[in-house]
Amino acid sequence: MADIYDIDTYQPRKGVGYLLNRVRSELLAALDEALRSDPELASLEISSAQFIVVAALALSDTANSSSDLCKGISYDAGAMTRMIDRLESKGLLRRNRRPDDRRVVYVELTEEGHRAFPRMRLVAMGVVNRFLRGFSQAEARQLESYLSRMLENAA
Amino acid sequence: MADIYDIDTYQPRKGVGYLLNRVRSELLAALDEALRSDPELASLEISSAQFIVVAALALSDTANSSSDLCKGISYDAGAMTRMIDRLESKGLLRRNRRPDDRRVVYVELTEEGHRAFPRMRLVAMGVVNRFLRGFSQAEARQLESYLSRMLENAA
DNA sequence: TGACAATTACAGCCTAGGCAAGTATATTGA
């Protein structure tokens, strides 16, 4: 199949690359804002990046180590150590050295974390739904499919 | 129109938000790698962020000030000052105070910048085309349209 | 005209991720 863009007409700031960046940054900004202004969550001062980690933890059925989390969301290991520090100091999760392998840090949500997560998820869902206003279900599925195909092409 | 995601089924890590983040970061990483390994550009050590600025400058028909560039690509003004520092020290662009309004810094590509840009554009286009491998023209236009609609919903 | 507001770029501080080196623990193989 032929290339999508060619040298004569390719406008870096009109194409898929530019749009992806813009949409992604607007989406994160909107999520940060929504988490910051939600009455139930404001006191926790959760950033979008922190939500991602909490969500990965809450929705994973298997036990999670720090490195599991890194792999799951493509995050740097050093950054993850500090991310866990921040979330631990907020009381949303806790570390435990795993007894059978004391190298690994087992991470789990606290009661507070379990209590706050559903609200975070609701807020995040609201933001995404707002960005998809006017989309039919079929269009949303197609968009997901396009993005998945791009991801496969990346490898 | 009904919401796309609902609370019972919404999986933050499967939906549009997650995919957007992944595709965007893979795309930037691929662009950084392509710019780094291109024989004609390797010596300039251009990052993807730097390419964006050079492209905004090269493809704009009007005169560009630092703040024009910031608005055009949604970039922080302080960060832009330092970005221009870096690109200026690489010899790709130069600053000039505009005589009729000495507050504004007029930025333009040098001869070196004009010479290097077509190659950068070619490399960037190749990366995007690779990510869109297997897409028909109609599918690519539809993807652009979906992303544009999300951007409009953001406002 | 002259005080005040607005705009533009810049500099300092803060946060946060990427990378590399370091430490503790576990595994492997001679």
Next chain:
DNA sequence: TCAATATACTTGCCTAGGCTGTAATTGTCA
């Protein structure tokens, strides 16, 4: 057994963007 290697996390350093304050310049309006 125990030295070498591998793994998991941590720490330090670097880079880079966001935010805030500042200085210079220009615009506004009484």
